[in-house]
Amino acid sequence: MNAGAISVTTGPPAGTGLAPPGKAGDRAFRLLTWLMAMMVPALLGLVGWTLCKGSALSLQKFGWNFFLHSNWDPVNGDFGALWFIGCTFVSSLLGLLIALPLSLATAVYLTELAPGWVRQPAMSMIEMLAVIPSVVFGLWGIFVMVSWLQEGPYPLLVRYLGYLPFFRGPATGFCVLSGAVVIAIMILPIITSISREVLRAVPNSQREAAYALGATRWEVTRLAVLRYSRRGIFGAALLGLGRALGETMAVMMVVGNSDKISASLLAPGNTLASKIGNEYGETFQGINLSALFELGLMLLLVTVVTNILARLWIGAVGARQHSGI
Amino acid sequence: MNDWHYRWRKVKSSMVSGLCLVCALVVITPLALVLFYLLKAGASSLDPHFFTQLPNPAGEPGGGMANAILGSMTLLGLAGLVGIPVGVLGGIYLSEFGSPRMKWAVGFAADILNGTPSIVWGIVVYALVVLPMQGYSALAGGLALGFMMIPIIIRTTEEMLALVPNSYREEAFALGIAHWRIVLNIVIKTASRGIITGILLAAARVAGEAAPLLFTAFGNNFWNHKLSQPIEALPLQIFTYAISPYDDWHRQAKAGALVLILLVLALNIGVRVMTRGRAPHLAR
Amino acid sequence: MMTHPRTVAAALAIVSLTGCGQEGSEQLLLNGAGATFPYPIYSKWSFEYRKVDPAVSINYQSVGSGGGQKSIEDGTVDFGASDGPMSDEDLAKAPGKILHIPTVAGADVVAYNLPGNPALQLDGPVIAGIFLGKITKWNDAKIASQNPGITLPAMDIGVVHRSDASGTTYIFMDYLSSISQEWETNVGRGTAVKWPAGQGAKGNEGVTEQIKQMPGSIGCVELVYAVQQKLPFARVKNAAGNYVVPTIESVAAALATAKIPDDFRFSMVNPPGEKSYPIAGATWLLVYQKQTNPVKGKKLVEFLKWAETDGQAMAPALNYAPLPEDLTKRVLEKIDSITY
Numbered sequence A: 001m002n003a004g005a006i007s008v009t010t011g012p013p014a015g016t017g018l019a020p021p022g023k024a025g026d027r028a029f030r031l032l033t034w035l036m037a038m039m040v041p042a043l044l045g046l047v048g049w050t051l052c053k054g055s056a057l058s059l060q061k062f063g064w065n066f067f068l069h070s071n072w073d074p075v076n077g078d079f080g081a082l083w084f085i086g087c088t089f090v091s092s093l094l095g096l097l098i099a100l101p102l103s104l105a106t107a108v109y110l111t112e113l114a115p116g117w118v119r120q121p122a123m124s125m126i127e128m129l130a131v132i133p134s135v136v137f138g139l140w141g142i143f144v145m146v147s148w149l150q151e152g153p154y155p156l157l158v159r160y161l162g163y164l165p166f167f168r169g170p171a172t173g174f175c176v177l178s179g180a181v182v183i184a185i186m187i188l189p190i191i192t193s194i195s196r197e198v199l200r201a202v203p204n205s206q207r208e209a210a211y212a213l214g215a216t217r218w219e220v221t222r223l224a225v226l227r228y229s230r231r232g233i234f235g236a237a238l239l240g241l242g243r244a245l246g247e248t249m250a251v252m253m254v255v256g257n258s259d260k261i262s263a264s265l266l267a268p269g270n271t272l273a274s275k276i277g278n279e280y281g282e283t284f285q286g287i288n289l290s291a292l293f294e295l296g297l298m299l300l301l302v303t304v305v306t307n308i309l310a311r312l313w314i315g316a317v318g319a320r321q322h323s324g325i
Numbered sequence B: 001m002n003d004w005h006y007r008w009r010k011v012k013s014s015m016v017s018g019l020c021l022v023c024a025l026v027v028i029t030p031l032a033l034v035l036f037y038l039l040k041a042g043a044s045s046l047d048p049h050f051f052t053q054l055p056n057p058a059g060e061p062g063g064g065m066a067n068a069i070l071g072s073m074t075l076l077g078l079a080g081l082v083g084i085p086v087g088v089l090g091g092i093y094l095s096e097f098g099s100p101r102m103k104w105a106v107g108f109a110a111d112i113l114n115g116t117p118s119i120v121w122g123i124v125v126y127a128l129v130v131l132p133m134q135g136y137s138a139l140a141g142g143l144a145l146g147f148m149m150i151p152i153i154i155r156t157t158e159e160m161l162a163l164v165p166n167s168y169r170e171e172a173f174a175l176g177i178a179h180w181r182i183v184l185n186i187v188i189k190t191a192s193r194g195i196i197t198g199i200l201l202a203a204a205r206v207a208g209e210a211a212p213l214l215f216t217a218f219g220n221n222f223w224n225h226k227l228s229q230p231i232e233a234l235p236l237q238i239f240t241y242a243i244s245p246y247d248d249w250h251r252q253a254k255a256g257a258l259v260l261i262l263l264v265l266a267l268n269i270g271v272r273v274m275t276r277g278r279a280p281h282l283a284r
Numbered sequence C: 001m002m003t004h005p006r007t008v009a010a011a012l013a014i015v016s017l018t019g020c021g022q023e024g025s026e027q028l029l030l031n032g033a034g035a036t037f038p039y040p041i042y043s044k045w046s047f048e049y050r051k052v053d054p055a056v057s058i059n060y061q062s063v064g065s066g067g068g069q070k071s072i073e074d075g076t077v078d079f080g081a082s083d084g085p086m087s088d089e090d091l092a093k094a095p096g097k098i099l100h101i102p103t104v105a106g107a108d109v110v111a112y113n114l115p116g117n118p119a120l121q122l123d124g125p126v127i128a129g130i131f132l133g134k135i136t137k138w139n140d141a142k143i144a145s146q147n148p149g150i151t152l153p154a155m156d157i158g159v160v161h162r163s164d165a166s167g168t169t170y171i172f173m174d175y176l177s178s179i180s181q182e183w184e185t186n187v188g189r190g191t192a193v194k195w196p197a198g199q200g201a202k203g204n205e206g207v208t209e210q211i212k213q214m215p216g217s218i219g220c221v222e223l224v225y226a227v228q229q230k231l232p233f234a235r236v237k238n239a240a241g242n243y244v245v246p247t248i249e250s251v252a253a254a255l256a257t258a259k260i261p262d263d264f265r266f267s268m269v270n271p272p273g274e275k276s277y278p279i280a281g282a283t284w285l286l287v288y289q290k291q292t293n294p295v296k297g298k299k300l301v302e303f304l305k306w307a308e309t310d311g312q313a314m315a316p317a318l319n320y321a322p323l324p325e326d327l328t329k330r331v332l333e334k335i336d337s338i339t340y
Helices: A022-053 A056-068 A082-113 A116-131 A133-151 A153-161 A176-198 A204-212 A217-227 A230-248 A251-254 A271-279 A287-318 B003-045 B049-052 B066-097 B100-114 B118-133 B136-160 B166-174 B177-206 B233-241 B247-274 C005-019 C039-050 C065-074 C088-093 C126-132 C168-180 C180-188 C203-213 C222-226 C250-255 C294-309 C308-316 C326-336
Strands: A070-073 A078-081 C028-034 C056-062 C079-082 C098-112 C156-161 C197-199 C217-222 C236-239 C281-289
Touching: A022 A056, A022 A204, A022 A287, A022 B066, A022 B100, A022 B177, A022 C180, A056 A078, A056 A116, A056 A287, A056 C217, A078 A287, A082 A116, A082 A217, A082 A230, A082 A271, A082 A287, A082 B003, A116 A176, A116 B003, A133 A153, A133 A176, A133 A217, A133 A230, A133 A251, A133 B003, A133 B233, A133 C203, A176 A204, A176 A251, A176 B003, A176 B136, A176 B177, A176 C250, A204 A217, A204 C236, A217 B003, A217 B049, A217 C250, A230 A287, A230 B100, A230 B136, A251 A271, A251 C250, A271 B118, A287 C236, A287 C250, B003 B247, B003 C308, B049 B066, B049 B247, B066 B100, B066 B136, B066 B177, B066 B247, B100 C250, B118 B136, B166 C098, B177 B247, B177 C065, B177 C222, B177 C236, B233 B247, C028 C065, C028 C294, C039 C056, C039 C098, C039 C294, C056 C294, C065 C079, C065 C088, C065 C281, C065 C294, C098 C168, C098 C203, C098 C222, C098 C250, C098 C294, C098 C326, C126 C156, C126 C180, C126 C236, C156 C203, C168 C180, C168 C217, C203 C217, C203 C222, C217 C222, C250 C281, C294 C308, C294 C326
Parallel strands: C028 C056, C028 C079, C156 C197, C156 C217
Antiparallel strands: A070 A078, C079 C281, C098 C217, C098 C281
């Protein structure tokens, strides 16, 4: 499955003195595409540098302390990001946990199981979900989603699982869990869409071979299709995770915006992105603004760490690929 | 063959199919709910004025979002000019020429960029373009959105190209075709559906973003005449109206959201119709 | 490669679309960025000024006071707007002298949600006590004693505060710090603070919505939000000992008695005056005294003068208090000092 770098010396027959066809074209093309690919690390450098420059004041003042303690006091100039980092991790990973199985199942349904006429319209509808602006999700979240969660699922969680510190009430509806749910809804289209393309690209020969061996529909999907598409689906999940970590507007409106530490998923919280979004426009220059930039830097770090962890995990899982079903 | 075991496998298969159907319905539900919510509140504001008039000042009902609609289309176009070439060509490099280390590094960088909150892109482009130009502009806004599109497009392009079987490439090489021609005419054509999906996803994503535009495109209560001037966009207008105290503006915000969704849906359908029949038929 | 006729046609269509709307490309665009608080009145001015001078378009966007100050310092806009005056350090950082031009003033109200919508009166120390989390029940003696004739329920007070930074918060903090030593030491003044009690909601609209949905809640929002969304709000005791309803008149009264220095950076919370409403603040436009672009500078000065004269009449309809005559006279003199 690895296209790799196929370098070919399509040499002309010896002695003709002719240049191989398209060699100059090849070089130019390769250079052009290389330049374009290099834009990505360049942009990352730009983003990192902007964040570092902005957080210089804060880095100087707080050092490591910034992400080892939790506080946000603009008047007294004391800032610590620990709580926000925690909320970001929890809401994003939880959101991905909710979205990934749903997306995958939907992609499988739309590729393997659905009647032909349903497929493209259903997919278009899911792609429409991707367009809905974050602010609209936020508004819908406040007026519809949170009210519904408040009336139904949350009281049930408090009643039956309230002995766990994670589900301790009181629940106002504006909480970390609501943030995770809205994130999950927002990353569904991207994961579903890409997974579907990946599943579609699996050659029919794979499926046919499995059927020929007497596999049922599900077994064909599991053995022939999903296994083949592991890498692509993983890429889709990472893209979804990225979106989850950086989502600002919608999360800001349902997460409760509280800086108080609590172990409960049903307590209000604040993610790195939502904190920045809340305060950036109205914060005057100085240590406060610098602390906000440093939150951005923290978010970059969190993204790096989660990506590394995810890649390590998929590496470990991939190693077990041949050890059985 | 153990008949009982075979029947159990069949049952398992049907159960999973049913489960997948349920999941698909669950995925579509929020969309239906949000659309319903927008329609209920916003449909009343969707009259021809909405598409042709400029916004009215506060407290005066009526007016429209014509400048925001045009602005969003302009910004999307500019963003595409930046994001599509860089993303697709970059993805080609990674897939066709890149070493495993390169793939890992650039893919990793792209995933990190994807996790950057959109407001940070606005800050970056502010320093890059707005400050030197001493003013906000549609160009800056388009650039910010274009930057946001790049990580998504480069990743999806790379993934889709990797799924093109190597045999296609090898057969073409055996015929003595130049590498760059192989890539463009054969590999890209095969993966074009997937690549286009990636582009449309990226476009849909940035079409709904307001935060990066706050400090780049800035917003404009009037028509934009030059790309070097501020320009209005639907998400910006929606945001401003949504946080205002006026019920009429709230309704218009929801109407604006509906228009935005329909706009991107039209883009989706338009592009798919235009590119239909170009890629060799995949089975599904 | 992609020279397919359909692609070319689409590209042409998109390009031509961006070309339309070219009429009046001789328009002069004056851009302003800043506070959300005066957005309604500035958008009204922007609309009306087009009729006064069709060659000028005033484009105001509310990105926040902090964003507005940064933009004017960076020179990326023609004027800034801020709900809180710029500090001396920030002024020193600017490449030129920046003038504060006050435009209008508005009130912060204490809105609440109680069964029966009683008309409450509250004084400063009690409001501070509620927001500090010290007074927790509606039928607390301190509240009841100020409201004879109203039976208050034994409900918990649900404090709703802003989760984001804003000028509205700044005015409220300014007020509470002036009348409560405890507030000043423990919480302080700022556009964002560490709130001692209650839950956070985003923006004026968020707080308004939460109060609407939660019986027993109380919060501080701009007057226009409470009026538009029909929330009851309290009469507040001013420095003269009278309970005053927040209205245009009471804000104007507060403005009239406030002490205003030459550079127009002032606070007007808890002012003297029988009819003054104590929780109010002004908003400023920030412009450079030395305008570098003569064409823009001239038009900007004309707009500012219009705003301080004809524009003032439009303020009350949008729930803002216009500036008193003697203040506008001083402001106009200041505007005259702008060179271009």
